[in-house]
Amino acid sequence: xxxxxxxxxxxxxxxxxxxxxxxxxxxxxxxxxxxxxxxxxxxxxxxxxxxxxxxxxxxxxxxxxxxxxxxxxxxxxxxxxxxxxxxxxxxxxxxxxxxxxxxxxxxxxxxxxxxxxxxxxxxxxxxxxxxxxxxxxxxxxxxxxxxxxxxxxxxxxxxxxxxxxxxxxxxxxxxxxxxxxxxxxxxxxxxxxx
Amino acid sequence: xxxxxxxxxxxxxxxxxxxxxxxxxxxxxxxxxxxxxxxxxxxxxxxxxxxxxxxxxxxxxxxxxxxxxxxxxxxxxxxxxxxxxxxxxxxxxxxxxxxxxxxxxxxxxxxxxxxxxxxxxxxxxxxxxxxxxxxxxxxxxxxxxxxxxxxxxxxxxxxxxxxxxxxxxxxxxxxxxxxxxxxxxxxxxxxxxxxxxxxxxxxxxxxxxxxxxxxxxxxxxxxxxxxxxxxxxxxxxxxxxxxxxxxxxxxxxxxxxxxxxxxxxxxxxxxxxxxxxxxxxxxxxxxxxxxxxxxxxxxxxxxxxxxxxxxxxxxxxxxxxxxxxxxxxxxxxxxxxxxxxxxxxxxxxxxxxxxxxxxxxxxxxxxxxxxxxxxxxxxxxxxxxxxxxxxxxxxxxxxxxxxxxxxxxxxxxxxxxxxxxxxxxxxxxxxxxxxxxxxxxxxxxxxxxxxxxxxxxxxxxxxxxxxxxxxxxxxxxxxxxxxxxxxxxxxxxxxxxxxxxxxxxxxxxxxxxxxxxxxxxxxxxxxxxxxxxxxxxxxxxxxxxxxxxxxxxxxxxxxxxxxxxxxxxxxxxxxxxxxxxxxxxxxxxxxxxxxxxxxxxxxxxxxxxxxxxxxx
Numbered sequence: 128x129x130x131x132x133x134x135x136x137x138x139x140x141x142x143x144x145x146x147x148x149x150x151x152x153x154x155x156x157x158x159x160x161x162x163x164x165x166x167x168x169x170x171x172x173x174x175x176x177x178x179x180x181x182x183x184x185x186x187x188x189x190x191x192x193x194x195x196x197x198x199x200x201x202x203x204x205x206x207x208x209x210x211x212x213x214x215x216x217x218x219x220x221x222x223x224x225x226x227x228x229x230x231x232x233x234x235x236x237x238x239x240x241x242x243x244x245x246x247x248x249x250x251x252x253x254x255x256x257x258x259x260x261x262x263x264x265x266x267x268x269x270x271x272x273x274x275x276x277x278x279x280x281x282x283x284x285x286x287x288x289x290x291x292x293x294x295x296x297x298x299x300x301x302x303x304x305x306x307x308x309x310x311x312x313x314x315x316x317x318x319x320x321x
Numbered sequence: 322x323x324x325x326x327x328x329x330x331x332x333x334x335x336x337x338x339x340x341x342x343x344x345x346x347x348x349x350x351x352x353x354x355x356x357x358x359x360x361x362x363x364x365x366x367x368x369x370x371x372x373x374x375x376x377x378x379x380x381x382x383x384x385x386x387x388x389x390x391x392x393x394x395x396x397x398x399x400x401x402x403x404x405x406x407x408x409x410x411x412x413x414x415x416x417x418x419x420x421x422x423x424x425x426x427x428x429x430x431x432x433x434x435x436x437x438x439x440x441x442x443x444x445x446x447x448x449x450x451x452x453x454x455x456x457x458x459x460x461x462x463x464x465x466x467x468x469x470x471x472x473x474x475x476x477x478x479x480x481x482x483x484x485x486x487x488x489x490x491x492x493x494x495x496x497x498x499x500x501x502x503x504x505x506x507x508x509x510x511x512x513x514x515x516x517x518x519x520x521x522x523x524x525x526x527x528x529x530x531x532x533x534x535x536x537x538x539x540x541x542x543x544x545x546x547x548x549x550x551x552x553x554x555x556x557x558x559x560x561x562x563x564x565x566x567x568x569x570x571x572x573x574x575x576x577x578x579x580x581x582x583x584x585x586x587x588x589x590x591x592x593x594x595x596x597x598x599x600x601x602x603x604x605x606x607x608x609x610x611x612x613x614x615x616x617x618x619x620x621x622x623x624x625x626x627x628x629x630x631x632x633x634x635x636x637x638x639x640x641x642x643x644x645x646x647x648x649x650x651x652x653x654x655x656x657x658x659x660x661x662x663x664x665x666x667x668x669x670x671x672x673x674x675x676x677x678x679x680x681x682x683x684x685x686x687x688x689x690x691x692x693x694x695x696x697x698x699x700x701x702x703x704x705x706x707x708x709x710x711x712x713x714x715x716x717x718x719x720x721x722x723x724x725x726x727x728x729x730x731x732x733x734x735x736x737x738x739x740x741x742x743x744x745x746x747x748x749x750x751x752x753x754x755x756x757x758x759x760x761x762x763x764x765x766x767x768x769x770x771x772x773x774x775x776x777x778x779x780x781x782x783x784x785x786x787x788x789x790x791x792x793x794x795x796x797x798x799x800x801x802x803x804x805x806x807x808x809x810x811x812x813x814x815x816x817x818x819x820x821x822x823x824x825x826x827x828x829x830x831x832x833x834x835x836x837x838x839x840x841x842x843x844x845x846x847x848x849x850x851x852x853x854x855x856x857x858x859x860x861x862x863x864x865x866x867x868x869x870x871x872x873x874x875x876x877x878x879x880x881x882x883x884x885x886x887x888x889x890x891x892x893x894x895x896x897x898x899x900x901x902x903x904x905x906x907x908x909x910x911x912x913x914x915x916x917x918x919x920x921x922x923x924x925x926x927x928x929x930x931x932x933x934x935x936x937x
Contacts, residue, residue, distance in 0.1 A: 137517040143431045146517055147509045150543055154505060158547035161581060165555070165566070172572040250563035253572050260558055260566075278928075 148298050152305050159309050162264060163316055166257040173252035179321050182245055184238065191234040192314050195269075198227035199307045202300045212290045218283045221296075224303065225276035228269055235266050258317065265313055268306045275299055347890030349433035350850055354440050355419030356746065361440075362411035365447060369403035370813065372396050374806055377770075381803040383791035393787035394470035395489070399450075401473030402493070405593065406500045407447045409727065412735050413596035414439075417511055417535050419746055423841035423848060424529045426520025426857050428885075431513040434894045434930060435506050441898035442503035449902045450496035453489065460488045469493035472785060474586060475556075477567030477578035482560050488909050491560065494553045495905040501546045501553075502901065508542035511535060520840070522859035526620075529839045530613060533620045534599030537627040538592050544631075545588035552581035561908055576641060583634035591630040593727060594694075595623060597734025598665060601687045604737045605669055607837045608684040609676025612863055615668045622661035629658045639707045640714045648707045655705035662698060666691060681835070682756030686737035689764050693729025697722060700775065715785075718778025724771040733763070736816075743823070744830030748847045751827060755819040762812035769805025773798040832876065838863040843876040854881035893930035897923060 137143060205220030239259070242248075249259045279299060282288040288296075348354060376396050379385040388396065418436065422429055430436050453468040460467055469489050471480045480490045515528070515536045528536075555566035556578070565571035567578050606613045613619060635643060635651040669691050678684070700722040704710045713719055736759075744750045777795045778784075789795060833842035843865060844853060854877045857864070861871040904919030906912075 138519040138523075139517050141517065143513050143517055147432065147513045150509045150512050154508075154543040154547050157544050158551060161548045161551035161584075165551070165577065165581075168577065169573065174572045249558065250565065253565070256555075256558065256564040256566055256571075256573075260554065260564070264554075 142294055144298055145294065145301070148301055152301065155305065155309075159265075159312075162257075162261045163312065166261050166316065169253045169257050173254045175252050177242075177245060177247045177251070177254075179254055179258075179317070182242055182247055183318055183321070184241070185318055187234060187238060188314065188318050191231050191238075192310065194227050194234070195231045195307050195310050198224050198231070199304055201227060202303045206293070206296050206300050209288070209296045210290060210293045214283060214286075214289060217288070217296075218280060221276055221280040221283060225273050225280060228273040228276065228303075232266060232269055232273065235262065235269075239263075261313060261317070265306070265309060268309070272299075272303050272306055275302070344890065346895060347437075347892050349429070349437050349888055349890055349894075351418050351422050351430050351433065351436060352746075352848065352850075352852075354436055355415050355417075357440055358411050358418055358443075359415035359746070361444060361447070362408050362415055365403050365407035366409075366412070367813070368451065369400050369408050370810065372400040372403065374810060376400065377803040377806040379787065380789075380799050382800065383789055383793070383796045385788045388787070390787040391464075391470065392466070394785070395466055395468035397785055398469045398472050398475075398493070399454075402450065402469065402497065404727070405473065405589070406497065407443070407450070409593050409731050409735070410504065411443055413538070413593070413731075414443075414507060416531075416596065416600065416735070416738050416742065417507070420742060420841060421511065421514060421532055421535055422518070423745070423844070423852060424532050424839050425515060425518060425523055426840050426853060426859065427514065427518040428852050428856075429888070430510050431518055432510050433888055434891050434935065435510050437891065437894035438898055439503045439507040439510065441895040442499055442506065442901060445898050445902045446496045446499035446503060449499065449905055450492060453492040462487055467492065474582050475578075476582075477556070477575040478569065480556060480560075480578075481568060490556075491909050494556050494560070495908055498550065498553050498557075499901045499905065501550055503898075504542050505546050508539040508546070511539045512543070515539075520853075520856050520859055526617065527859055527862045527864075530602035530616065530619055530623075531596075531599035534595045534602070534623050537623050538595045541588045541592050541595075541627050541630065545585045545592065548581055549585035552578060552585065555581075557908065561911075576638075579638050579641065580634070583637045584631075586637065587634040588627075588630045590726070591626055593731050594734075595626065597690065597731045597738075598623065600734050600738035600741070601669060601690050603837075603839065604683045604687040604741050605672045607741070607835050608679045608681055608687075609673050610679075610836070611672055611676040612838075612866075612868075613668065614671035614674075616862065619665055619668050622664045625661040626658065629654065629661070633658055636705060636710070639704075639710045652705050652707055656702060659698060659702050659705075666695060666698075681740070682751070682753055682760055683737045683740040683835075685757065685760045686733050686740060689760065690730060690734040690737060693725055693733060693764075693767070697725030697727075697729055700725065713778060715783055716778035717774040717782050717784055720784050721771050721774035721778060724767070724774070728767050728771065736760075736763075741835070742841075744834045745841055745846045745848070747823070747827075748830050749823045749827030750830050750834060751819050751823050755815055755822070759812050759815045759819065762815060763809055766805050766808030766810075766812055769808060770802050771805070773802045773805075777802070833865070838866045840864055843874070845879075850887045851881065851885040853877050854879065854885075888935060891930065891933060891935060893926045893933065897926040897930060900924075900926060 137146075139146065201220050201224040205217055205224055208214070208217040208220055242255075247255050247258075249255050276299060279288055279296060282292075345353065345357070348357075375388060376393070379387045379393060379396075418430070450469075454466045457463070457465045457467045467487055467489050469475070469492050471485065471490055471493065475490065475493055479485065480493075515532055519528070555564070558564035559566050559568065565573055567573055567575045569575065602613055602619055632654045633651060635647055636655045639648055639651075669687075673688070700718070704713055704719070704722065713722075740751055740756055777798050780793065780795055780798075782789055782793060782795050782799075789799075830846040832845055834846075835842070840853075840857060840859070841848075843857065857874060857877060860874065861868065863871075864874045865876075867873050900919045900921075900923030902919075903922060904916050907914070907916035907919065
């Protein structure tokens with residue numbers, strides 16, 4: 128820890144990892160920006176069905192959107208608990224965040240399976256291409272986040288995660304909230320504005 | 322060189338503690354990674370150069386028969402990708418790595434292991450790409466090479482499975498994807514390093530211009546590369562999973578690829594040129610013994626270039642027919658971006674004006690950069706006008722333009738950096754007489770090669786066609802161009818000999834052979850693993866020069882007052898990078914298990930990396 132305290136001074140006063148992560152999020156905005164733009168450019172250009180209004184299940188997705196929003200709340204509570212050194216609740220909230228992430232992924236798997244049964248695959252039409260790649264890329268991000276949260280949870284169970292690692296949890300939270308915000312945009316663009 | 326010899330201090334004591342293969346494979350020292358970048362990039366520069374020589378030999382005469390059309394397509398595609406992603410970008414990275422922490426007064430970059438990962442991902446991407454030259458039999462291709470053959474910008478829908486059934490385009494999309502990951506990781510690392518690891522007193526407006534240009538470049542990298550990632554992702558889904566992002570039959574438009582590619586591709590041009598501009602902005606003041614003229618304006622115009630670089634991409638697409646409104650807007654923005662570039666050129670010339678000029682090789686290259694970049698810039702502005710561009714697009718005129726910018730600009734600029742920082746990086750000076758031979762041969766060679774291409778193009782010879790008929794009347798000009806290309810090769814051989822010779826016979830470099838103003842010259846050449854025995858405090862921009870208001874800073878003492886902890890190496894960055902090409906094998910061979918093996922390697926290595934004891 129002696130060296131750690133030595134280098135924790137930074138020119139901008141912001142933790143190195145946190146700054147790198149903000150830069151990463153900036154970069155990710157361009158990634159999702161390109162995916163969402165492509166979705167919009169190809170909207171209504173499919174030459175065969177099924178079309179979005181034939182197939183999108185708004186009630187199911189509203190539920191999973193609410194689930195993901197609640198997971199962000201759990202994430203906030205997890206960080207607050209870790210920061211104040213309350214590892215009992217820290218563990219509970221970290222696990223709850225991961226669990227809600229898993230529920231979201233589960234409902235995405237259900238949705239994808241249902242679409243395939245109804246005849247929409249990635250090679251059916253442009254809606255299939257853009258829909259599956261956009262929401263799939265987002266789902267992959269959620270999966271990485273779940274893995275990350277579960278790793279932190281296991282570390283906490285082992286007693287290796289405490290207030291000293293609050294920055295790590297905070298960065299995990301940055302990622303999680305970002306992925307959540309991206310979903311709000313996707314939900315609006317893909318599901319609500321048909 | 323007499324001056325340097327007179328200044329020569331006693332040889333610095335041996336600094337690198339660990340030697341041997343393992344210490345290089347696991348190194349996290351920015352200086353060693355910088356050297357690895359340099360040698361890797363130089364090796365790929367030679368490979369890309371050889372490809373160019375074969376291209377020129379084929380085109381030396383009408384109806385050339387040296388290579389087939391198929392091989393020719395692979396050659397120009399690989400030449401482009403190799404030079405951009407494997408030679409010039411990593412050569413810039415070599416200087417980012419070696420010089421930036423020294424210039425800002427830091428002990429290393431912000432994330433040393435991520436830095437090692439960037440390097441190894443570059444190696445993996447480069448090896449994967451170049452493996453395509455040799456693995457044809459594995460794909461039953463009926464020939465040795467299955468190298469990418471769709472041009473470096475791989476226009477859709479030529480790259481789709483139905484038109485390119487072989488693995489060629491898969492090698493392209495997978496290796497460029499890996500190279501993108503390498504660049505992105507380095508981007509985050511250097512942004513944090515430059516913003517956060519500056520020595521006390523090194524405010525943003527005291528940063529050396531090279532550090533500023535690096536910062537702007539990295540911001541472009543982290544915003545431009547994700548767009549390429551998406552473009553390649555779509556291509557991958559089209560080719561492997563039957564999607565049709567670029568297939569017109571399904572209602573899609575291949576123009577989407579062009580937009581996504583050039584939204585990345587034009588900023589990429591600035592990723593390639595801004596570091597060279599930064600190098601020149603360091604070399605000129607040192608050898609003119611004058612502060613850079615209009616430091617703030619040079620910095621701001623660099624930032625402006627970085628921003629405006631986002632608004633010009635469609636000038637690569639005038640021939641598509643985007644309509645008068647789009648064409649006019651992009652013509653206007655393209656003409657506008659010439660302004661901050663021109664501002665820089667005037668600043669460099671004004672820096673030389675009235676200076677106490679020393680005609681070193683580094684200065685020769687820097688001045689050569691200015692002259693050649695002006696020619697490239699002027700032909701560039703001529704494409705900004707859509708009617709003119711329609712005559713020039715896809716002809717050798719365009720080839721002439723971007724070689725003046727990338728060879729006359731980036732390559733000459735980076736060679737200025739090589740001669741300038743070589744003594745800092747190796748402890749030996751390069752020979753100046755050989756350096757001048759290198760410079761003049763290269764300058765004459767490049768003008769012989771690329772100047773005739775303006776006429777070849779305007780006379781109607783299209784680029785990327787493997788031969789031409791004698792009736793076109795461009796045989797003589799093409800022969801001149803080929804002779805020039807081989808002259809460049811001779812110049813490179815002179816450089817290689819100079820480097821080889823410097824190992825034992827180069828003058829031993831003192832801390833500061835040139836009288837530089839920036840911090841890297843205040844410490845031994847090559848620097849000890851910890852760089853600065855005591856982290857310096859910076860009081861003014863030209864830290865080591867006497868100015869009207871400031872005394873020069875004191876150099877740090879030869880030995881640190883207390884032992885300095887230097888972080889040890891790690892295997893995990895390299896092993897993490899190894900997971901990437903293994904996953905790529907799955908996509909190349911259409912088998913699933915390598916994807917799982919690669920993902921397992923990746924995941925395992927990332928976890929070991931995350932939890933290994935490593936102090937920075």
